Amino acid sequence: MTDTSGRDTVAAVWRIESARIVGALARYTGDFALAEDLAQEALAEALVTWPREGVPRNAAGWLLTVGRRRAIDAFRRNTALEKRYAALAHDLREGGISSGSAPTNPPDGAEDVLWDPDRIDDDVLALMFIACHPVLSKEARIALTLRVVGGLTSDEIAKAFLAPTATVQARITRAKKTLKAARVPFGVPPPEERVRRLGSVLNVIYLIFTEGSTASSGDDLIRFDLAGEAQRLARVLARLMPDEPEVHGLLALLELTAARFPARTGPDGEPVLLEQQDRRRWDQAAIRRGRAALSRAARIGRGLGAYGLQAAIAECHAIAPSVDATNWDRIVLLYEALNRLAPSPVVELNRAVAVSMAQGPKAALRIVDDLVAAGALPNSHLLPSVRGELLIRLGRASEARTELRRAIELCGNARERALLRRKLANLD
Known part of the structure; x- marks a missing residue:
């Protein structure tokens, strides 16, 4: 095995199994921060x-064995923990592994003793909480979740x-110290x-x-890797907590939103607006998964929660053959329900967009102007961007230019800035 292929294999196993390994070590040691350090070792x-000796038959068990050693x-x-050490050493002897330095390849079957599949789900769930x-x-929370549950390195999170x-590493270190100072126990919280x-x-x-x-910034x-990791985490959580409707609501939202990814960018990575997207490129398998998750959320809950409502909005887009054929009246009602349940300026701005499609730009502009008067989203490009679009549709080009220039100043993503500049240029 070459060095590169060996390291790639390590990375692949780690991405899949790291949460289980850290969780198992935390359960054994009773110390989350120590467990994460041991797993990294x-x-x-x-x-x-x-890369030198080959991948063990039970790769995850090998990592866990080394971590326990x-x-x-x-x-x-630490002499104060001598009793706990003796108990762990006894467990290892029963598993057929003598004490001492970590083996390069633990004996066949030894890893299976340490890798208790009946406890894996609880360990991963506890790790998430x-x-x-x-x-x-x-x-x-974001950095620690990506590190210990997602298996991403500090470099990957930073990228x-x-x-x-260094900032990401500092956040992770502070987070572990905070959890230790707060004496947060390892385990799934009571119901x-x-x-x-x-x-x-x-x-x-x-x-x-x-x-x-x-992406809020960058080119x-x-x-895709970050969005995909969130989807994976949502699927894991749905498996671990199958009776929680909002878990399935979130999973539905992520699946239905990601289904449009293949059509959201052009050959050069430029944004493609919803009305211009080739809906044949939407991921139909993801749409089916999302709709199934949404159906389950509705079936086991007493009405949809905030994530379920957003998923229902995404479903309206997913099943519509075109922008004009979209059920915009239903989307407006769903946004109204969402704003009552989880009010926010972003929800209200999205409602304005839906109102513009259902009732026209004039009705939508009143909603947006109320947000402006309230001082909402002062540092976001979204508000001037939407307002500029509405003004264009109303034929108020001079005012639209002002809004689009403001949106360009505030936008941190290069692709979105380029799109806004094209809109501005088309007004000249």
């Missing part, structure tokens, strides 16, 4: 060993959010606490997907 050893070494150095704990800042790697904290988990996944689906409109 095991990963580093794999990067050295596997590192835990024993850590407990050895810890990484998205409300005691952490939004930025810390995804166009932030320095009542789980419901309260589920919103934080869903929000983190939603934020990751949002940044991936329409690419869509960051």
